[in-house]
Amino acid sequence: MTTRDRVRALVEHKRFQHFIIWVIVVNAVTLGLETSPVVLREVGGLLHAADRVMLYIFTAEVALRLYAYGPRFFRDPWNVFDFLIVGISLVPASGPFSVLRALRILRALRLISAVPAMRRVVSGLLAAVPGMASIGALLGLIIYVAAVMATKLFSGISPQYFGDLGTTLFTLFQTMTGEAWPDIAREVMAQAPFAWIFFVIYILISSFAVLNLFIAVIVSGMEKTVTDDLAEAEEQHAADQARSDALILAEVRALRREIAELKEQRERA
Incomplete structure (x- = not known):
């Protein structure tokens, strides 16, 4: 079995998919908590750190699937949807792109494909x-x-x-x-x-x-x-x-x- 086959078996495993679903749900909850000024004052730093960690997880997952399927990755519309959602999240949300911070909640839409x-x-x-x-x-x-x-x-x-x-x-x-x-x-x-x-x-x-x-x-x-x-x-x-x-x-x-x-x-x- 080649390395690509092992990676494909990993991303298609039910436990891996369930893990990603739970990460999406937790990320949606943390993004909702960030809208509360009280919560931001108390645990704002923790929420931002958790958001970055979950973004790394999503990026690694998409990268693994891209490596596992190769060019066939973009033939599935749901894969393209996930790729765009994660790509938007990776754009620096500062300066003229600060409006993109509000688009981070789009990651919750990945539940549709998951x-x-x-x-x-x-x-x-x-x-x-x-x-x-x-x-x-x-x-x-x-x-x-x-x-x-x-x-x-x-x-x-x-x-x-x-x-x-x-x-x-x-x-x-x-x-x-x-x-x-x-x-x-x-x-x-x-x-x-x-x-x-x-x-x-x-x-x-x-x-x-x-x-x-x-x-x-x-x-x-x-x-x-x-x-x-x-x-x-x-x-x-x-x-x-x-x-x-x-x-x-x-x-x-x-x-x-x-x-x-x-x-x-x-x-x-």
């Missing part, structure tokens, strides 16, 4: 992006049409909510989320009693129909990801079974040859 369950969830969300983009465009079109109508209908009645197109767009977005829309509707209905028809139809279309389509697309993406993972696992199992069967068959053939040779030797004797 925990398989989280990785599957994010993969499902990414798989649903094309469908979500189409539904988002449809939702935007519906809100825009409703905003133009509402501005023309209610701008004189309630200018603080429907005075211009931008204000109306924000009001309709707020209405879509269900936030305080009855107060807005009652204010308009005080002068336009039939305004409830507009609000009810708009909420039914935007909230109950279009937003539920988002959920349907996300669920579909999650199911596709799970199906793909199961298919990949079945293919891997089939390949392992085929290798095992080939090995057993080779051993049986070798055993048959040995038996045949023994028979020939006995016949000669």
Whole structure:
């Protein structure tokens, strides 16, 4: 076994992966504690030292994986994600780059790549992006049409909510989320009693129909990801079974040859 094989076995070992997960969790906690002035006054130096140690651990882990996989390291998007997160953390956070200190918390996002369950969830969300983009465009079109109508209908009645197109767009977005829309509707209905028809139809279309389509697309993406993972696992199992069967068959053939040779030797004797 070569050195690269040993390093690959190390980074793929479950105990090593669990260790990295715990380091990520502890690092996220320490970064959260650094936001407290009281904690910084008491143990600020210890927190900064622990942060540097954990950054060294992350750097060493990425370096080991880079050595273990070679150029194949960058073929996995999750490896590239980890590489970028650690790379941002290594940029000196002083002078013009002091804003990057706030980006250290991005290391907590490495839990996504370290925990398989989280990785599957994010993969499902990414798989649903094309469908979500189409539904988002449809939702935007519906809100825009409703905003133009509402501005023309209610701008004189309630200018603080429907005075211009931008204000109306924000009001309709707020209405879509269900936030305080009855107060807005009652204010308009005080002068336009039939305004409830507009609000009810708009909420039914935007909230109950279009937003539920988002959920349907996300669920579909999650199911596709799970199906793909199961298919990949079945293919891997089939390949392992085929290798095992080939090995057993080779051993049986070798055993048959040995038996045949023994028979020939006995016949000669």
